[in-house]
Amino acid sequence: MITRLVTALCEEADVANERRLLVLAGERSAGLDASIDAIEAAGIDPGDAAFVGPAADIELEHVPMDRTESILGHTVDALVVDAHERLDPNALGQTVGAVDGGGLLMLLTPPLDEWPDRRDAFDQTLAVPPFDVADVTGHFRSRVVMTLRAHPGVAIVDVDAGQVVRDGLTDPRPRADGSPVMLPSEHAFPTTAYEACLTADQVDALGALEALGEPGRAVVLESDRGRGKSSVAGLAAASLALHGEDVVVTAPAARNARAGLDRAAALLEALDAIDGAPSDPPTRIETRGGGCVRFVQPGSVIAADPDVLIVDEAAALPVARLAAYLDVGRVGFATTVHGYEGAGRGFSIRFRDALEESDLGVTSVTLAEPIRYAAGDPVEVWSFRALLLDAAPAPDQVVEPATPECITYRALDAGELVDDEPLLREVFGLLVLAHYRTEPADLARLLDAPNIAVRALLHDGHVTSVALLAREGGLPATLRRDMYDGGRVRGNMLPDVLTSQLRDEAAGEPVGQRVMRIATHAAVRSRGLGSHLLDRIRDEFTDDVDWLGTGYGATPALLDFWARNDYTTVHLSTTRNAASGEHSALMLRPTSETGRELHDRHAARFVARIEASLTDALADVEPDVVRGALRSTDARVPLDLSDWAWRLVASAAYGPGLADVHPGPFRRLAVRHLVDPADPGALDPDQERLLVMKPLQGRDWGTVAETLGYPSRRTCMRALGDAYRPLVDAFGTDAALEERDRYR
Numbered sequence: 067m068i069t070r071l072v073t074a075l076c077e078e079a080d081v082a083n084e085r086r087l088l089v090l091a092g093e094r095s096a097g098l099d100a101s102i103d104a105i106e107a108a109g110i111d112p113g114d115a116a117f118v119g120p121a122a123d124i125e126l127e128h129v130p131m132d133r134t135e136s137i138l139g140h141t142v143d144a145l146v147v148d149a150h151e152r153l154d155p156n157a158l159g160q161t162v163g164a165v166d167g168g169g170l171l172m173l174l175t176p177p178l179d180e181w182p183d184r185r186d187a188f189d190q191t192l193a194v195p196p197f198d199v200a201d202v203t204g205h206f207r208s209r210v211v212m213t214l215r216a217h218p219g220v221a222i223v224d225v226d227a228g229q230v231v232r233d234g235l236t237d238p239r240p241r242a243d244g245s246p247v248m249l250p251s252e253h254a255f256p257t258t259a260y261e262a263c264l265t266a267d268q269v270d271a272l273g274a275l276e277a278l279g280e281p282g283r284a285v286v287l288e289s290d291r292g293r294g295k296s297s298v299a300g301l302a303a304a305s306l307a308l309h310g311e312d313v314v315v316t317a318p319a320a321r322n323a324r325a326g327l328d329r330a331a332a333l334l335e336a337l338d339a340i341d342g343a344p345s346d347p348p349t350r351i352e353t354r355g356g357g358c359v360r361f362v363q364p365g366s367v368i369a370a371d372p373d374v375l376i377v378d379e380a381a382a383l384p385v386a387r388l389a390a391y392l393d394v395g396r397v398g399f400a401t402t403v404h405g406y407e408g409a410g411r412g413f414s415i416r417f418r419d420a421l422e423e424s425d426l427g428v429t430s431v432t433l434a435e436p437i438r439y440a441a442g443d444p445v446e447v448w449s450f451r452a453l454l455l456d457a458a459p460a461p462d463q464v465v466e467p468a469t470p471e472c473i474t475y476r477a478l479d480a481g482e483l484v485d486d487e488p489l490l491r492e493v494f495g496l497l498v499l500a501h502y503r504t505e506p507a508d509l510a511r512l513l514d515a516p517n518i519a520v521r522a523l524l525h526d527g528h529v530t531s532v533a534l535l536a537r538e539g540g541l542p543a544t545l546r547r548d549m550y551d552g553g554r555v556r557g558n559m560l561p562d563v564l565t566s567q568l569r570d571e572a573a574g575e576p577v578g579q580r581v582m583r584i585a586t587h588a589a590v591r592s593r594g595l596g597s598h599l600l601d602r603i604r605d606e607f608t609d610d611v612d613w614l615g616t617g618y619g620a621t622p623a624l625l626d627f628w629a630r631n632d633y634t635t636v637h638l639s640t641t642r643n644a645a646s647g648e649h650s651a652l653m654l655r656p657t658s659e660t661g662r663e664l665h666d667r668h669a670a671r672f673v674a675r676i677e678a679s680l681t682d683a684l685a686d687v688e689p690d691v692v693r694g695a696l697r698s699t700d701a702r703v704p705l706d707l708s709d710w711a712w713r714l715v716a717s718a719a720y721g722p723g724l725a726d727v728h729p730g731p732f733r734r735l736a737v738r739h740l741v742d743p744a745d746p747g748a749l750d751p752d753q754e755r756l757l758v759m760k761p762l763q764g765r766d767w768g769t770v771a772e773t774l775g776y777p778s779r780r781t782c783m784r785a786l787g788d789a790y791r792p793l794v795d796a797f798g799t800d801a802a803l804e805e806r807d808r809y810r
Contacts (some may be wrong), residue, residue, distance in 0.1 A: 067223070067228060067229075067230060067503075068103045068104055068107060068223065069103070069107040069337075071221060071223065071233060072088065072104045072107040072108050072170065072538055073087075073101075073107055073108070073234065073383035074136055074233070074235060074775060075088065075170065075221055075233075075234060075283075076107075076108045076109075076170060077162055077272065078235060078236065078237065078238055079168050079169070079170070080166070080168040080237075080241050081238060081241065082238035082239065082240065082440055083167040083168060083241040083439055083440040084168075084219065084238060084239055084439055084440050084443045084444060084445070085165045085166075085167065085168070085169050085170070085171060085172045085219075085439055085444070085445040085446075086169075086170055086171070086219050086220075086221065086226060086234060086444070087170075087172075087173065087214075087221070087222065087234070087444070087445050087448060088104060088170060088171070088172045088173070088176060088217060088219045088221045088234070088447065088705060089172075089173045089178070089214055089220065089221065089222040090104075090172060090173070090174050090175070090179055090223055090225050091175045091176065091177050091178050091181075091222060091223065091225065091231075092176070092226035092744075093225065093226055094148070094150045094174065096225040096226060097148075097150075097174035097225050097403075097574065098122055098123075098124055098148075099174075099225075100172065100225045101117075101146045101172050101174065101413065102124065102126070103516075104144075104145050104170065104172060105126075105170075105337070105614075107315055108143075108144060108161060108170055109142045110143045110169075110170070111123055111143075112340075112494070113127075113145060114130055114141055114142055114143040114322040115127070115144035115145065115146070116137065116142050116144075116145050116148065116163055116164070117129065117133060117145075117146045117148070117149070117763050118130075118134060118137070118147045118152065119131055119146075119147060119148025119149070119152075119174070120148065120151050121524070122148065123477055124146070124163070126146065126802075127142075129558070129702060130160075130403065131148075131151075131152055131154050132154075132157075134154075134156070134157040134160040134161050135321065136239065136254075136321070137160060137164045138361045138402075140164060141164055141165070141166045141438060142164055142165060142166065142169065143165070143166055143168075143169045143170070143613045143638050144165070144169055144171075144172070145161055145164055145165050145170075145171050146171065146172045146174065147161055147171070147172065147173050149174060150174060150175065150176060150186075151171060151185040151186060151205060152185055152188045153175075153188055153210070153506070154188050154507070155188075155206070155453060155506030155509060155510045155675070156505050156506050156508045156805065158449070158452075158453065158505045158506065158508045159449065159453050159455065159505070161316075162310055162445060162446070162449040163291045163292050163446075164624075165301045165445065166324065166438050166439065167438055167439030167440060167579075168439075168615075169496045171445055173214075175691075176701065177224070177226070178211050178215070178222070179213070179729070181204075181207050181210040181211060182204035182205075182207040182211060183206070184207075184737055185199050185200075185202060185204075185807055186320070186538040189202040189514070191372055191556065192510070192511060192514055192515040192516070192518050194307050194515070194516075194556045194557025194558065195514065195541055195545055195555055195556070195557070195558065196539060196540055196542065196545075197298050197517055197728055198514040200417075201516035202514050202515065202516060203480060203481075203488060203513070203514045203516075204514065205231075205480050205481065205483075205484045205513035206509065206510040206513045206514050207511070208484060209452065209484055210452050213448060213451055213452040214452075214743065214794050215340045215381050215738050217444060217447065217448040218234070218236045218341065218444045218447075219234055219236050219443075219444025219445060219447075219448065220234045220335060220444070220448060221231065221233055221234030221235075221465075222234070222750075223810050224357040226391075227634070228284075230674075234397070237333075239480035241257070241440055245621055246267070246268055247260075247263055247265065247268075247591075248266065249261070249268055249269065250269065250297055251275055251559075251561045253273065253276065253353075254279055254305075254336060254561060255275075255301070255302070255305035255327050255334065256275045256277055256305060256308065256333075257273060258333065258336055258337055259301045259302075259304070259333055260272060262297075262301055262329070262332075262333060263292065263294075263298070263301070263794070264294060264437045265433070265437055266435070266465075267289075267293065267432075267433040267434060267435045268294050268430055268433065268437070269296075270298070271295065271431045271532055272301055272302060272347055273297070273300045274287075274429045274431045275287075275298065275302035275398055276302075276305075276667040277427070277429050278306060278374050278376075278396045278397075278398055279309070279324040279396075280301065280396070280619070281395050281396060282395060282396075282425065282426050282427060282428070283396055283397075283426060283427050283428075284392065284397045284398070284399070284421060284427070284428045285397075285399070285422070285428075285429045285430075285431070286397075286398075286401070286421070286429070286430045286431070287299065287399070287400040287401070287426065287431050287432075287433065287435070288401055288402075288403050288430070288432050289402065289403060289432060289434065289668065290434075290446075291402055292401065292436045292437060292438050292439070292446075293434065293435065293436060293437060294433065294437045295400045295401075295402075295433050296323070296325040296326040296329075296378055296400060297325055297326060297329040297396060297437075298320075298377050298400075298433075299315070299326045299329040299378060299400045300325065300326030300327060300328065300329030300359075301329055301330070302376065302397070302398065303315055303326065303330045303359045303376050303545060304329070304330035304331075304333040304334045304351075304359060305688050306357070306373075306374050306382060306446050307330070307334070307353050307357030307358055307359045307496075307771075308312065308334070308339055308355060308357060310353075310355045310356045311354065311373040311374050311375070312356045312357065312358050312368060312372050312373045313357070313358065313359045313360070313362050313372060313373065313374045313375075313376065313529060314329075314360055314370050314372035314375050315359060315360070315362070315375075315376045315377075315378065315379070316361065316362050316363065316364050316367050316375065316376075317361075317364070317378040318364065318382045319378050320347075320349065320361055322378050322380045322382075322425075324347060324374070324618055326400075327347065327349065327351075327361060328346070328347075328348060329347045330349050330351060330359045331344050331348040331359075332459075334351055334353060334359075334495065335582075335644065339353045339354055339355070340352070340353065340354070340377065341354045342549055342653070342735060349361040352517060357808035360647070360780060361457055364383055364387060365387075367391060367394075368390060368391075368393070368394075370660055371453060371642070372394060373449045374394070374396045374397075374398070375391055375394040375396065375397045375401070376397075376398040377391060377398065377399045377400065377403065379396065379398045379400070380401040380417070381402060382399040384418050384619070384647025384648065385420065385647075386621075386648060387647045388420070389417070389420040390415050392420070392421070392426060395543045397425070397654070398427070399417075399611060400742055401494050403432075403612065405751045408473070420494055420654050420707060423753050425532075428634040431790075432565070433705065441677065442742070444749075449706055453506040454490070454491060454494045456492065456497075457490075457492075457495040457497070457498060458495040459495040459583050459588070460492045460498050460528040460529055460530075460587065460683040461491055461531065462587075462588075462627070463524075463589075463591035464526065464528045464588050465525050465528050465530045465587050465589055466590065467493060467525065468523075468530040468587075468590045468593070468800035469590075469593055469652035470593070470594050470595060470597075470598040472525065473523040473524060473530055473595070473598070474523065474524045474525075475521070475522075475523055475599070475602040476521070476522055476523075476524055477519065477520070477521055477606075478493065478520040478521070478522055478667050480512065480513045483512075483520070484513060484797065485632065488653040489508045489527075489529070492528060492529040493512075493520060493529055493532050494509060494512070494520060495629050496529060496532045496585040496586075497512075497532060497585060498587050499536060499588075502615050508517045512534065513560070515557075517536050517537045517538070517557055518534065518536055518537075518582075519534075519535040519536075519537070519579075520532065520534060520535070520605055521533045521535060521599065521602070521606075522561075522599075523598065523599050523602075526739060529587070530586065530587050530590050531584070531586040531587065531590075531595045531596055531598075532584070532585055532593055532599075532661065533583065533584040533598045533599055533600070533603060534581075534583040534584075535579045535580065535581060535582065536557060536559070536579070536580045536582050537578075537579055537580075537601070537611075538558045538559065538560055538561055538577070538578050538579070538580050538615075539558065539559070539561050539573075539575065539576050539577045539578050539612070539613075540574075540575070540576075541555070541558065541575065544577075545574070546565065546571055546573075546574040546575065547571065549561070549562060550565055550571040551572060552566065553627055554566075554573075558574065559617055559659070560578065560580055560582060560615045560617060560652060560654075561571075561573050561574035561578075562574075562725070563617075563637065563652060563792070564636075564637075564652075564664075564668060567637075568637065568652065568668065568671065570667070570668070573664060573668075575660075576611075576612035576613050576658075576660045576661055576664050577610075577613075577614075578612055578614060578615050578654075579603070579607050579611050579614050579615070580614075580615045580616060581600070581603070581614065581615070581616040582616075584596055584600070585746045586599075590668065596627070597630065597631050601631075604655070605658065605659070606700075608657045609657075611657055611658075611661070612656070612657060612658040612660045612661030612664065613631070613654050613655065613656050613657055613658075613664060613665065614631060614654070614655040614657060615633070615652070615653060615654045615655065616628060616652075616653050616805065617650055617651065617652045618648070618651060618652070618798055619643045619647065619648030619650055620648050620650060620651035620691050620694070620695060621648060621651055621691065622688075622690040624651075625691065625694030625695055625697075625698055625806070626694060628651075628653050628698065629694070629697065629698035631655075632655050633653035633654065633698040634653055634654060634655070634665070634698055635652070635653050635656045635668060635669070635671050635672060635695045635696070635699045636652050636653065636654050636669050636671075636698055636699075637651070637652040637668065637672055637685070638650070638651055638652075638669035638672075638676070638679070638684065638692075639651075639652075640683035640684060641680060641683070642671065647683065648665070648689055648691070648719045649696055649777060653698070654668070654669075654689065665700070666701070669699055669700055669701035670701050671703070671770070672699060672701065673696075673699060673701045673702075673737060675697060676737060677733045677734065677737060677762065680692065680733075680758075680762040680764075681762070681763060683765045684763070685763045685764065685765070687763075689755040689758040689759055689763075690751075690755070692762065693740060693754050693758060694752075696737065696740035697740060697741070699741050701741060702742070703734070703737055703738040703742060705734065705735065705738055705797055706781045707731050707734065707735075707799075709799065710802035710803070711728070711730070711731035712731070712794075712798060712799050712801045712802035713801055713802065713804075713805040714728055714731060715721055715731050715732060715735060715790060715793075715798075715802065716794045716798060716802040716803070716805035716806045717805055718732070718786075718787050718790060719740060719787050719788070719790035719791045719793075719802075719806070719810070720787075720791065720806045720808075720809040720810065721805075721808065721809040722795070725760070725761060725786075727785075729761055729764070730789070732761040733761050733762055733793045735790070735793050736757040736758070736761050736762050736793075737796065738793075738797060739754075739757070739793050739797075740757065741752065743796075744796035745796060748792040748793070748796065749789055749792065749793075753785070753788075754789075754791040755774060756770065756774060756782070756785060756786055757780075757789060758788055759763050759774070760782075760786055762787070767779040767782055770782055794806055
């Protein structure tokens, strides 16, 4: 049975240069035996196959389910994925692309009718306190089963009954005869580089990257996975190094850049241009002409001071970091549009604005043609649908008329979303745009996690704005005590930080709804829809929870948005968030007296500790982030300064005094103004930035003067005194005003 089916599947896969998916449903041991039989029937060498899942008595390369990132960049002829113990959506997305054209992907599952109702190890990660695994639903697996039964190229075998349920045959057209790739008539890069290209798309992309030989240029390569963008980037890096350029390649991790670096090393070796031996793996390759291709971690790129920078998997890096890379002057960005991390369109929306506003000339290229299997490969099509890798918001034209007056607020139940594919695609498509690293696991979380809720605004049935909410808190005393003592609790981000970091054992008792993500369709932004959605969420949950909250990588624009919606800052993290590259702001909007008490004590503690933090862990935070975080804080800042301190401040503002003599009073007065100004218009933005950078962050006068555009240190020092004049006038005691009047 298996032999005949697999033979037929592999024959047509080979003819079309496509892959096929074989589902082996039933008992695990029977599925393992059937997978070995299938590999033998396909005539595949076991050395060209791999097994993903928990350890098993199977003579194939073993990749644990939590190590599937190691398979990225590698290919096999057959891959067995064991989903009995755990169906990890991220792992599934990562492994699908590892099978070459003509190859076979095998998925070992429980009986398909029973699978959605079973609970596995991944479900346990969704059961965040106070919920347990019995509260987790099986909607995501129901979706997977539905797509397996519906898509071409997917064969299903009941290994317990020994029956072929679905043969998965598609009778494909034979692949077109490969015609040679045409090379450009004129090119600056070596002919050998172009001859290494496998598709016309790659040739076009390599030609576009020639622009990096000139100053003031940026090139963006976008593609789905498996189109060879990393290889093209490597060919370009090697070609530039041949001309003596110092080319830095960076990526979220070294493994993401491996394919490009391998291709760079291969090209330089073919041209006999390598000086010495490259490192293994090739993280530094020097050329005889004095050029170099080297990998540098993302945080060290600017210090490396390269001639040319190439960023692989750019969508996975924070926008602030990518924007800083533009200062290099010659930058190439390669990014995945519909990858397993689902971040490509976030890159397009978020970073493209910064790129277009820069002084660089920008060239964009899209690679569409796969290099390892044919276009339209049914396994790729299935994975895109099952994991919603290609989810997109509604078309612009159907939502453009939307305003707060003509939209509908709806709670979108997970069961409803599973049954309404277009609605689910619109919801998830917007959520992808709201975050840097939306992953397939987020789809499963949205559909199955008991603490997650979806709220949306719809216009004529189409999603204009969406919010993903997480219910947090309501934790028992024993769990709160464990958190306080250092234990980690999943799915309760705000209570966890307030308890473990800020030492409030009672913080996990009140119940809240945290806005995990919120997004508005690009066609209807700046119409107040996001704020309207937050207002409706407040109206719905006011009587059910103690607080509404959020946590995000703080930027001035986001701080302003949340402050306008009555969320106030209670914490600014002392380290940068790994996803956003920013310091995270935590904000609360109380909805009960209990929530108000939680908010008030943490807001007061925030303003009490901020002075010390700004001269230490937060000393490099952007001044406008500090301004926004403090302005959106609802807390009282006492000005309990002595008469002597007031005289010191007043004399620095109006007379010969110096702030450096005793910075403490100047810091306290700066915090008071930024949190609760007597007159919001008393200081302009640059004067407030000066307050942040000098008295609060303690940066040296030279740096402050240069950053804020003062012609000299002396001018900057005088400007600081001038900035304190309206503060002395507004807040000063009799002692301060008496000192002021001496110099008038």
